[in-house]
Amino acid sequence: MKNDPKNSLIELGDKLVNDIEKGKNPNIEVAVRALSNVSFDKKTKMLSLGEKKATREFFNVGHIKKFVQTLEAAKISKNLIESAKHASLRDVFYMAKRSIPGTRINIVDDQAETDNAIEDLELITGHSREQLGMNANKMGSVAGKVIIEDKGDTIDWGRLGSGGWSIPSNVEEIEFKKVTAKFVIYMEKAAVWERLHEDKFWDKENCIIISSQGQTTRGIRRLLQRLHSENNLPVYILTDFDPYGIYIYSVIKFGSISLAHMTESMAIPDVKFLGISADDVVNYDLKKHFINLKEVDISRLKQMSEYDWFKNSKAWQRQFKMMKEFKAKLEIQALSSRGISFISEKYLPEKIRKSEFID
């Protein structure tokens, strides 16, 4: 059984004390987090971190700063866990930021340093930073046929008026009490969420709707994964028809390079792309709402079409090819040109009934 987060931290401390008592140079081993040590596992269909490790030594001018920063983050984490509190990444930075007594050297000067130390801790302990008491920003809303329990409150995601439940940065401790929904739609845009919510889409179609605004936070990714793995719900992704939308899908499905060490608890290999696809553009007569691809779109498109996990997918190569031929992208709100509730009354029910997903 995996250690609990606090015990993992204590283990790290014990190891270092042991090094000292034995007269060894105290050191920490951390897996290398770089593209060179990340690969796509064809079996699990997820990004995964390789075996390469780096050693950080206390008596080493080149290592000492990172060594101390990692220990400082471990100390802060242990305090947070003991007081059952959660700090934001920015908080952790300020908690670590002070000068070493008798010197003018700060333990950290920049949040990137504590962020890095926290990622190291994730690797060393095998626990997510959320479990270590550290959160990123919260973002996003959810509504649907689910009842959860969280912090002693029973919350019905279907009884929250026009607002929905505000997704916390950390969803590790919520408990699913009753899940009658049959699937989950995650959408990139809050405005689309409000459209579907006003149309009672989740009620009519017996599902869950989740949105962020722009980026998919870790809180949202974990929520999607827990809904999928603990409740066997299919998860569908709804984004603009553009390289960024497909990238959002890619990260949720396969993982991301910077979080390759967290893939197992974050990626959802079964997730499916619901739209907007190149075929939708044709089938629903939306070409007149095309927006020209920018330079950055074109280079991102090229990059993505060469990703291991897209390279051998005929379906995706076809999408990339069509987007390239169109030389254009399309926003999901273009569906509104067909009527305000076209998306909830026709587009989505039709796509889902016909299982028009891209895998």
Added chain:
Amino acid sequence: MKNDPKNSLIELGDKLVNDIEKGKNPNIEVAVRALSNVSFDKKTKMLSLGEKKATREFFNVGHIKKFVQTLEAAKISKNLIESAKHASLRDVFYMAKRSIPGTRINIVDDQAETDNAIEDLELITGHSREQLGMNANKMGSVAGKVIIEDKGDTIDWGRLGSGGWSIPSNVEEIEFKKVTAKFVIYMEKAAVWERLHEDKFWDKENCIIISSQGQTTRGIRRLLQRLHSENNLPVYILTDFDPYGIYIYSVIKFGSISLAHMTESMAIPDVKFLGISADDVVNYDLKKHFINLKEVDISRLKQMSEYDWFKNSKAWQRQFKMMKEFKAKLEIQALSSRGISFISEKYLPEKIRKSEFID
């Protein structure tokens, strides 16, 4: 009594039909929305729009496009109201975007055009775009001692676990059923909200906590205003100690130039600035966490110190002067250097007990 939104739109249509029947050039009068027509009303302590009006005529090559765009927005608004639906600003753009039959001319080519037409409609009808069925993006979370009713659901803002209620883009229709909270704190940062929420600050201090992330949306401003005016709750603003934080306060308190026509339903002249103040920096020994002011900060600071509403405030001029002398700003999370719950256990209770507000 003010017309309801739909009747105001019908009135606009009737007026134009009337113009046509009388053989007049159909025209619409709209108040000028520009700095030249915006002034600070010393009595109400709010920005307000002056008397200058512009006339838009149908038979006028320079006016016709805006004329048609405004009518198109009115038509979309009427349809939305009749179907009791709300569209996002982006949706409205796509609903208006089509070519005029027999021509290659689009009614709108750019969202800025429909956004503008919608603001015109606000002026013409005297109703907010939310009342006209059009919403901006949703953002933000709320928790506290309040029970509301919304869309048939009864929602206790104090029983929503770690997430809180996700604030909708449109808060016009929520009803306050039971408000036991004694004041409201609005904070710029979601991470600070999560800190206060985890510490049950609103429960201990009997209040409401509201956050967005960055910008204060119209939904949030209206929510603050309704909590203040309908429930007599003082509203306190909590931001970083920087020109942008003070700007956030300024907009909530006095209104903004671009929304001067909406000031009455948006501004809260009684709102008070809770922190972080220049005095806090000194009193709580936070100088070591200073961040140097950037060029853009310095010019914004200069600009603000010359605003009518700050010019005669000794308290604010003192703050501006101190910030200028510091040549530095400070993030609210710097309080975490004094301990993770320093903000909720010491800083805020102390400031509120001593009424250390800036007005």
